[in-house]
Amino acid sequence: MSIIINGSPAALPADPRTSLLDLLRDTLSLPGTKKGCNQGACGACTVLVDGDRILSCLALAVQYDGRHVTTIEGLAEDGALHPLQQAFVVHDGFQCGYCTPGQICSAIGMAAEAKRGIPSHVSEDLSADVVLTRAELQERMSGNLCRCGAHNGIIDAISEYNTEVAA
Amino acid sequence: MSIVDTAKSAAQGVVQGVMSKLVPLAPDSWIPGGTPDPLIRHQHGLIGTEVxxxxxxLKVRGAARFAAEVPLDNLTYAALVFSTIARGRIATLDTTAAEAAPGVVLVMTHRNAPQMNAPALFGTSATACGASNLPVMQDDSIHWNGQPVALVLAETQDQxxxxxxxxxxxxxxxxxVTAFADAKAKGKERGLFFGQPLENIVGDAEAALAKAPHSIDRTYRTPRHAHNAIEPHAATIAWDGDTLLLHDTTQMVSSEAATVADIFGIAADQVRVISPYVGGGFxxxxLWDHQILGAAAARVAGRPVRIALSREGVYRIVGGRTLTxxxxxxxAEPDGRFTALIHDGTVAMTPHNNMPEPFILGTRSGYAADSFKLSVDTVTMNMMANTFMRAPGESVGTFALESAIDELADELGIDPIALRIRNEPTKDPLSGLPFSSRHLVAAWRAGAERFGWDARPAVPGSRREGEWLVGFGCAAATYPYYRMPGAAARITLTRDGEALIEVAAHEMGMGTTTTTAMVAAERLGLPIERITVRYGDSIIPGTIMAGGSQQxxxxxxxxxxxxxxxVAELLKLAGNDSxxxxxxxxxxxxxxxxxxxxDDATRRESYASILGRAQRDTVVVAEQASPPLEQMHWSMHSYGAMFCEARVNAVTGETRIARFLGSFDTGRILNHKTARSQFRGGIIMxxxxxxxxxxxxxxxxxRIMNPSLAEYHLPVHADVPDIDVIWTDIADPHTPMGAHGIGEIGITGVAAAVANAVHNATGRRVRDLPITLDKLL
Incomplete structure (x- = not known):
């Protein structure tokens, strides 16, 4: 049994209690994925599984046999920052940097959800194509807490990235 | 407080008392900042740009290693058991099942914990930083609901x-004593803040209030708050013989090393605390129990320990802001001039700490008035020791004061900004000291214009858009300029023109490392790319706490x-041929x-040339900062004018913040990009x-009932509007770089600006935070 992390296979843990988050942080030495609450309330542990954003603290690692997991460490290619990572630096979308990996992974998953037409609480028309307005971004990113108060910079960064991807 | 602590506190008070009488009389030139820092005149460098x-x-790649992420061989993982009563004794304790459980390395309780000295309480010496002076796991007594009673070490966290x-x-x-009313009934004591009583009396304010033509007299309440940094407290700890290495997340590396050394009865240089990244501090x-317990367990087990608190664990053993x-x-006279300013009240503490939430600090220099009566009383409860939280004192104190001024403005029929400007002091109203730099009126005027204050509904509850009632509110923000003694810096300059700047400071998101590099680049006349900043390590000389906005x-x-x-060393090396x-x-x-x-730019020599001729690869200097006497010579503060547009749903009582503007007067702004973020961060909190x-x-x-991020609600993206921030950017001539620290002022005044806007929107005055919808229905 194995799980593919950032393109490389890794053994699943022997202990079925091990969360995907602890597998990443404690076993695989990939501490970029953060533990903020370990109970699904803060979003710091967000990773992408086959492109979908999930909370790795609420996921048992053994459930993800054969699945592709992308963590913050897997976004930069050939040492160059992912465009969204770069946008976070330019727009000062963080202060302490602890919620940042989760915000970035979440934003990438969120953009994919929008592309698939999944509406949010603030979508006016549930069947129309999703336009990621500022209000939509704020609503869809509200599961990722930031305590330093970098919210404006985070939304600016995601907004710029989405515009560039669409262009 | 013990007799010894009281005596220490009193001695500290006497020394401060003598100094505070002499320093104001000294000529400016004797005082640090008496001659303006030459960097204030540098107008075309990095300072004042966006960096x-x-x-x-590193941080956006997830490559910054936080304290719980430091790899160590043979590591064990810790878990804590917390008491479920507020006071008493451990009567029975059965650890046999735990000891037999898979992977368990050690179960530590008061029965087998090593003997340790009690932590020295914060402020009782230059380096003491214990949040409480209760001994840690030394006997069977329980002092608060949540106290650690056992620690387990195992091979994995799950085990x-x-x-x-x-x-x-x-x-x-x-x-x-777990009810505030019961604590008050048992008696109050005047709060002592760093040895000084929290009390100021000028004239007979009660008599002046009684005969004032206009007056208001109100009670405001603020609840307990939790910092809730997204990174929970954690440490990775190893002993090497009698030397202790603590990879921690801390705002006080040097003080923590000294205090931990005392606890274990070893020399200060036998403890090294490293903390390069702090995932939020506030x-x-x-220094709390977990680092001490982790180090004790590592010693008993003879293996390195990672102790990463659960989110609940943070609530149980790390204190927050207390209630007030x-x-x-x-x-006031009919024209609005204050004849009496009374601000007093009560806060809860424990018998083991010394943080009497000093809510009068901002009031002391806020406004001119004929008479003052300011005080903070404390009562003690059996609870987790409360502590500093962003702008301790001012954050909650400005809620009360700035709400009251809004209430008085209403009563007088005067615009609330005009009322504040009418009571603007020309010198410190209590100490009589001149202000070092105070341009609050300019901040008010610039803010009012940018916000469009003149469109404020004149009558509360009069503007409605669909279901939404709309109102504007404002409040003043204030926080002192602090600089603590003990700071030092080491500079290593190389022949090829690179400089290493070492300071025992901290980066928890304020942008300290970046501004330090910017300032050092300008101070040394080097490009920023040639500057390296090393920090967050107790082996660096000096003590620089990330607190009081003083870093x-x-x-x-x-x-x-x-x-x-x-410069002196380089001139020596330059010699007569230079x-x-x-x-x-x-x-x-x-x-x-x-x-x-x-005064003669033709006489110059490059660092490379000086070092080359002297046949030196490097020059290393380390120096202590001047004693921070400027704070006793001038009244030194930062200011702000906060503006809020609140929309309250007339059907549900839900409040949304539509707009917020902070207009600041905080000296010269060093890095516009990170400064804007810090101001916004404070405002959002x-x-x-x-x-x-x-x-x-x-x-x-x-018992704390909501020890989780699901039940303690923080502002999320959907709650945070675009926050506008402007500043006067007027340098304080008496501070390094003309700057003030800005980490805390952002939170001050905000709650009052919101409450005042909610009142303007609805006609309802909420004096009891938080302003939840039940209070508006």
Whole structure:
């Protein structure tokens, strides 16, 4: 049994209690994925599984046999920052940097959800194509807490990235 | 407080008392900042520009290693068991099942914990930083609901957590005080803040209030708050013989090393605390029981320990801001001039700590008035020791004062900004000291214009858009300029023109490393790419706490001192063959990769040339900052004018913040990019305080009821509007770089601006935070 992390296979843990988050942080030495609450309330542990954003603290690692997991460490290619990572630096979308990996992974998953037409609480028309307005971004990113108060910079960064991807 | 602590506190008070009488009388030139820092005149360098965080690429890649992420061989993982009563004794304790559980390395309780000294309480010496002075796991006594009673070490976190759940503890409860009303009934004491009583009396304010033509007299309440840094407290700890290495997340590396050394009875240089990245602090990342227990367990087990608190664990053993009950009474003439300013009330503490939430600090220099009566009383409860949280004192104090001023403005029929400007003091109203730099009126005017204050609904409750009632509110923000003693800096200059700046400071997101590099680059006349900043390590000389918004000033003054020493050393090395021969350090400055005579730029020599001729690869200097006497010579504060547009749903009572503007007067802004973020961060925490934040404390048993991020509500993206920030950018002539620290002022005044806007929108005055919808229905 194995799980593919950032393109490389890794053994699943022997202990079925091990969360995907602890597998990443404690076993695989990939501490970029953060533990903020370990109970699904803060979003710091967000990773992408086959492109979908999930909370790795609420996921048992053994459930993800054969699945592709992308963590913050897997976004930069050939040492160059992912465009969204770069946008976070330019727009000062963080202060302490602890919620940042989760915000970035979440934003990438969120953009994919929008592309698939999944509406949010603030979508006016549930069947129309999703336009990621500022209000939509704020609503869809509200599961990722930031305590330093970098919210404006985070939304600016995601907004710029989405515009560039669409262009 | 013990007799010894009281005596120490009193002695500290006497020394401060004598100094505070002499220093104001000294000529300006004797005082640090008496001659303006030459960098204030540098207008075309890096200072005042937008510089992205130097540690940014590391953080966005998830490559910054936080304390719980430091790899160590043979590591064990810790879990804690917390008491479930507020006061009493451990009557029965069964650890056999836990000891037999898979993977368990050690179960530690008061029965087998090593003997340790009690932590020295914060403020009782230059380096003491214990959040409480209770001994840690030394006997069977319980002092608060949540106190650690056992620690388990195991090979994995899951094994440790499971084994901890198998420990059975029985308690013999003793009478406890867990209700605020009961605590008040048992008697109050005047709060002591760093040895000085929290009390100021000028004239007879009660009599002036009684005969004032206009007055208001109100009580405001603020609940307990939790810092809730997204990184929970954690440490990775290893002993090497009698030397202790603590990879921690802390705002006080040097003080923590000294205090931990005392606890274990070893020399200060036998403890090294390393903390390069702090995942949010806000006052909470200090020395608590977990580092001490982790180090003790590592010693007993003979293996390294990682102790990463669960989110619940943070609530149980890390204190937050305490609750306050504040009275503000204002007497005024018909034109609005204050004749009486009364601000007093009560806060809760424990018998083991010394943080009497000093809510009058901002009031002391806020407004002119004929008479003052200010005080903070404390009562004690059996609870987790409360501590500093962002703008301790001012954040909650400005809620009461600035709400009351709004109420008085309403009563007088005067615009609330005009009322504040009418009471603007020309010198410090209590100390009589001149202000070092106060341009609050300019901040009010600029803010009012940018916000469009003149469109404020004149009558509360009069503007409705669909279901939404719309209102504007404002409040003043204030926080002192602080600079603590003990800061130092070490500069290593190389022959190829690179400089290493070392300061025992901290980066928890303020942008300290980036601004330090910017300032050092300008001070040394080098490009920023040639500057490296090393910090967050207790082996670096000096003590620089990330607290009181003082790091920027403390580092600034230390680098000024070290730079002066560097210039002196370079002049010595330059010798008689240099164009600089015969000049004194006062005649020479750094510019363009070398030293230049200040009034004659033709006399210069590059660092490379000086070091080359002296056949030196490096020059190393370390120097202490000047003593921070400027704070006793001038009244030194930062200011702000806060503006809020609130929309309250007339059907549900839900409050949304549509717009917020902070207009600041905080000296010269060093890095516009990170400064804007810090101001916004403070404001957003203030919005949380205004609308949703409360640590719910069960008054029956002293248990915190919402120890999770699901039940303690923080502002999320959907709650945060675009926050506009402007600043006067007027340099304070008496501070390093003309700057003030800005980490805390952002939260002050915010809750009042929101409450005042809610009143303007609805006609309802909420004096009890947070402003939840039930209070508006």
């Amino acid at each position: 992205s965080r130097l540690d940014g690429p 440790a957590d499971h084994a901890a759940s198998l420990i059975a503890v029985g308690y013999a409860a003793e009478p406890s 006052g909470a990342k200090g 009950e504040q009275r503000v009474a204002l007497g 920027t000033a403390a580092i600034g003054a230390a680098v000024i001192a070290a730079h002066r020493a560097l 164009p600089l021969a015969g000049l004194s350090p006062d005649e020479v400055g750094s510019e363009d990769g070398g030293l230049t005579r200040i 203030g919005l949380g305080m205004a609308l949703m934040e409360e640590t719910q404390f069960d008054e029956r048993n002293g």
